[in-house]
Amino acid sequence: MHQQYETPESLRSFLKLCLDPGHGINRTPAKLAEVLPEPLARKVAEFAPHVGGLRIFAQVLNEEAHAAQKRAKDAHRAYADALAAWIHGEDPEPAPERYVIGRNGVFATLYDRLEGRLVVDNSTEEHCLQVRDELNAAEEPPCKKCGAPPASHVAWASGHLYVKPDEPQPAPPPAKPRRSMPLLAAVTAAYDTAVAHATKCGTCWPGMRLAEMCPDGQREAVAFLDQVDTEPECAHIAWEVTSEYRNAQRMWVKSRKCANCGDHMEPSAEAEPHWPEKAALHPAGQ
Numbered sequence: 318m319h320q321q322y323e324t325p326e327s328l329r330s331f332l333k334l335c336l337d338p339g340h341g342i343n344r345t346p347a348k349l350a351e352v353l354p355e356p357l358a359r360k361v362a363e364f365a366p367h368v369g370g371l372r373i374f375a376q377v378l379n380e381e382a383h384a385a386q387k388r389a390k391d392a393h394r395a396y397a398d399a400l401a402a403w404i405h406g407e408d409p410e411p412a413p414e415r416y417v418i419g420r421n422g423v424f425a426t427l428y429d430r431l432e433g434r435l436v437v438d439n440s441t442e443e444h445c446l447q448v449r450d451e452l453n454a455a456e457e458p459p460c461k462k463c464g465a466p467p468a469s470h471v472a473w474a475s476g477h478l479y480v481k482p483d484e485p486q487p488a489p490p491p492a493k494p495r496r497s498m499p500l501l502a503a504v505t506a507a508y509d510t511a512v513a514h515a516t517k518c519g520t521c522w523p524g525m526r527l528a529e530m531c532p533d534g535q536r537e538a539v540a541f542l543d544q545v546d547t548e549p550e551c552a553h554i555a556w557e558v559t560s561e562y563r564n565a566q567r568m569w570v571k572s573r574k575c576a577n578c579g580d581h582m583e584p585s586a587e588a589e590p591h592w593p594e595k596a597a598l599h600p601a602g603q
Contacts, residue, residue: 322357322360325365328357328360328364332357336349350372366519367516367519369522370515370516370518370521371516373522373523373524374515374516374522374523374524377523377524384432388431388432391431414430415430415431416428416429416449416452416453417430418442418445418446421438421439424441425437425440425442425445426438426440426445427445427448436448448500451499451500503542507527507538507539508538511523511525511530511534511537514530514533514534514537514538515530515534518531518534520534551575551577551578551580553575553578553580553582554577555575556573556575556576556582557573557576558571558572558573558591559572559573559574561590561591561592563590564586566586568586568587568588569586569587569588569591570584570585571584571585571586571587572584573585
């Protein structure tokens, strides 16, 4: 088959016949993509790397979609089992912890029981604890681009967000520090930039691990984090009163915090209390 299609033109001619073989038979490009044999698909990718990259990207998304369907079925089954146990008055069994930290020689690993995969491999126990806490605290919707939970993006970058004991320490941070971001947010931003690079690169493909990408792809993914603008300083235009007391001048001194960012604000002194019921407990003449 490879000898028959050694040029893009010969392969194009054959695929055109596959789309429109005549006798009233027509195939859509989507149908042809489904039934295209693997050797021919690889040959197309050889002549058109961008088409091959999109094919691999589609395969990755399909695999993640199947995994998401399995997780949804497992969650529904767990719900049904819990419902049946409650109906029959059975005490529920405590759910096992999802993320488990283990040892692999001198290194530590972080294992996801729900998805049956290693999230972090050959790392330090401190790093595993940090990633586990980030995952347990995260309550975010699936990624809008790939449909996978943000935790899967950590798996994509696992092994590249820490310094191994035998590696030299990184260089000092740049003059303009990066914005402080949660781990999942930083990895997702780098992941999105890496996917955008892979769709136009002849070497990389979407879904590659960060260390496997070409040097330009790695630089683009990490450099994007330096381009994130810092968040504007909060104007403290709305606040909440946390406590109040009456001073010697008979004014109500109110402790406040910003309703938007939560920072403590300067107290204010007003003639009327924030909570009217306190006025009855402290009459003006007392």
